[in-house]
Amino acid sequence: MTLPQPADPDPDADPAARRDLVLREAVRRRLLDPEDALLAAFVDLDGVAASVAGLRAAFPASLDVLHTFAAKANCLVPLLARLRELGMGCEVASPGEFAQALAAGFEPSRIVLDSPAKTRRELVRALELGVAVNIDNWQELARVDELLRAGASASRIGVRVNPQVGGGSIGAMSTATATSKFGIALADEGNAERLVEAFRERPWLTWIHVHVGSQGCPLDLMAAGVAQAVAFAERVNGELGRRQVVGIDLGGGLPVNFADDTTAPTFAGYVERLRAHAPELFGGGYRLATEFGRSLLAKNGFTAAYVEYTKTSGGRRIAVTHAGAQVATRTVFMPDAWPLRITAHHPSGAAKGGAVVPQDVAGPCCFAGDLVATGRPLPLLEPGDLVALLDTGAYYATTHFQYNSLPEPAVHGFAVDAAGAVHFEPLRRAQDVEELLRPVG
């Protein structure tokens, strides 16, 4: 009788084994190299497809929902194109993101423009192309009035309201506080009445947009904000005696668990809270749009960097690596709000085992605070090892901070086939020094 062989860890079931496999392959194919590719980011394209499927499945199929991806979370054109193929639309918030969404092939009617500081030119282009526009404030409303007098538009146009339901645990991520810079503050004296009149005078104003915040906002706070927006839509339609508001754009903001490999909360869990707070959303009377970013990408990416040196200083063990504030800006500047898991790997990419010791993991930037972790228990790092910063598929390597003229690293998409073979595809090549020497004239 032959005993069953112990199975290899199944990379599909075991995210750590999957990352390990990808890192080993990346080293073997020199996508990571101790001289030429000191730092690189990786995006799990199978994982992204699964996350999109989870989002779509969370909403009842009977509803008309446009799921858009918030481009700022990962703005690489090939990735946006992949999301388009998966059936997503695209939410953009700057002229650059707008151009990236068009380059990725999104139909204008599946793009939502939310720039907080839309220029006249940006608005003209959106209205000409038929891109959906969410107006942020009274002055922007007057500007759109003026542009529409010059010519009609196929764009569906909404107003962003601030439901002023309060903030979450990260102030900078909370967009529905009493004094937030975003949207028209619904509870401010006179604003709700004035906005009802604005709808009455403008039959083309047909959507309400709300985005309560991002990382750190509890689901019930987000759902309460959406409920305020829906209640306002009902009020407009009631006072006008016609169903002028036809759509609610719920924004994004589902928080991500950075503590382990579990995806929590889930899209389904959020939809359940939305049902509890705003049942009218599910009655079929409104079209819906969503704008999720971090929750679709964060856990589907990691960033890998070489350890260049190790040292001790005043009793602190420090590993000097090539990943710091340039790719982990929020973690470095707000370490308590944005802690990242870090794993240690041999030069081959294989996970490092052994006893753990507290170590500081530093980046390459010339300032003392350039640390992605302090006192972190990790297997002892040595020069030539690799570290991986986990859950960095959104807002990390693709929102690069240009400090010390450190170049943007390459970003590689990957997929693992049924036979366990890893397939890489370039999403962004590394910036080279020549590009930093761009001539002035």
Ligand SMILES: *Cc1c(COP(=O)(O)O)cnc(C)c1O
């Ligand atoms: C940033 C942003 C989003 C996406 O937020 P996530 O936390 O990444 O889901 C969606 N809508 C608007 C208006 C935003 O500013």
